[in-house]
Amino acid sequence: MFDRLQVMLMKEFLELRRDPWAIFRLVVPLLLQVIIYGYAATFTVNHVSLAILDLDRSEASRNLASHFVATGKFDVVDHAMTERDITHDIDSDKATMALVIHAGFAQHLRNGQSAPLQVIVDGTNSNTALIALGYVSRIVTQFQTDQMSDPWSNYTGASPPEVAVTLRERPWYNDTIDDRWFFIPGVVGTLTLMQVVSLTAFAVVREREIGTLEQIMVSPIRPVEFILGKTVPFFLIGLGDVALVTVVGIGWFRVPFVGNPLVMLVGASLFLFAALGLGLLLSTFSRTQQQAFALNFFLINPLFILSGFAFPIAAMPKVLQWITLINPLRYFLVVLRSVFLKGTGFAVLWPQLAAMAALGAFMLTLSVLRFRKSLD
Numbered sequence: 001m002f003d004r005l006q007v008m009l010m011k012e013f014l015e016l017r018r019d020p021w022a023i024f025r026l027v028v029p030l031l032l033q034v035i036i037y038g039y040a041a042t043f044t045v046n047h048v049s050l051a052i053l054d055l056d057r058s059e060a061s062r063n064l065a066s067h068f069v070a071t072g073k074f075d076v077v078d079h080a081m082t083e084r085d086i087t088h089d090i091d092s093d094k095a096t097m098a099l100v101i102h103a104g105f106a107q108h109l110r111n112g113q114s115a116p117l118q119v120i121v122d123g124t125n126s127n128t129a130l131i132a133l134g135y136v137s138r139i140v141t142q143f144q145t146d147q148m149s150d151p152w153s154n155y156t157g158a159s160p161p162e163v164a165v166t167l168r169e170r171p172w173y174n175d176t177i178d179d180r181w182f183f184i185p186g187v188v189g190t191l192t193l194m195q196v197v198s199l200t201a202f203a204v205v206r207e208r209e210i211g212t213l214e215q216i217m218v219s220p221i222r223p224v225e226f227i228l229g230k231t232v233p234f235f236l237i238g239l240g241d242v243a244l245v246t247v248v249g250i251g252w253f254r255v256p257f258v259g260n261p262l263v264m265l266v267g268a269s270l271f272l273f274a275a276l277g278l279g280l281l282l283s284t285f286s287r288t289q290q291q292a293f294a295l296n297f298f299l300i301n302p303l304f305i306l307s308g309f310a311f312p313i314a315a316m317p318k319v320l321q322w323i324t325l326i327n328p329l330r331y332f333l334v335v336l337r338s339v340f341l342k343g344t345g346f347a348v349l350w351p352q353l354a355a356m357a358a359l360g361a362f363m364l365t366l367s368v369l370r371f372r373k374s375l376d
Contacts, residue, residue: 045132048097048135050095050099051079051086052101053099055103074135097132098121099120102116102118185341187245188336189333189336193304193328195238196235197278197300205283234276239268239269255340259340263335264336271356308334325355328359
């Protein structure tokens, strides 16, 4: 058995060696996607276009406007003169947000009263709008703090407020709330899943399409040996993908890796078993590479969306939360982020590892049964 399996493995690696473009397709697109995800996949919103309508024209109103500019999150695109200008800026997409400082702003501050301030947001992009509003809240809070630090002799009819509670934020495992520390470990799992599933499915379907599958099946090679010969090389390629993306994430994007590499290796191996099972299962439903491509696209997108890579699983409807339980990528992302940022070990991650092992065993068993049936 091992002699025949060795021949199958040598066949796969020789085919890869004879095709320089195959090596190019395995490495270069992966690196490009890591870099694109690393720079583009972020919840941080910078350079929000801002229009300002200052109806007070006071030192305090100009100070507030300067607070927005100083953060680097906003770009002032228009100093409007009227409310009609604000409406035009929003409607024409010149500005995403407008800040209206009403007359009497400085006077209210001097009297210790609530100062009028209006923020108008273009809500067509809800994500940007919500994040930008969060920025506004922090900027206004900082402005209030700066105003209270001024000598109280500048104010009339007001006394210093008594601060009873001081809120101190202390993020754990990501002190600077850097989005890349969240996304890059997730990229390790998503790119590995896409490549391993695709390679496995296309490799088997290609054998069937060119007619060599029937020739192999009439040889002394048994179906299990054929499946091992097709999956073991892609398992090794998958481990290489994990290592490559991890090195790029640590070396290029400076994502910390504080965990045990052995935990990550075990998690990656169990995840790859499940991914290989998915790819092999796709091949049993496909007669041509075009069908395999369509099924691959149909499968990968839901797995990506329901993995928690970008969208919190807790925010999904209950039915979708239950469906995520059969998604191996969900568990692998937990393992990756925990190992990268928290240094979590087997004692904590064993439920995720056990879930991937169970899913991998089920998918491989189902794939082998389906594959044998497809040969009949």
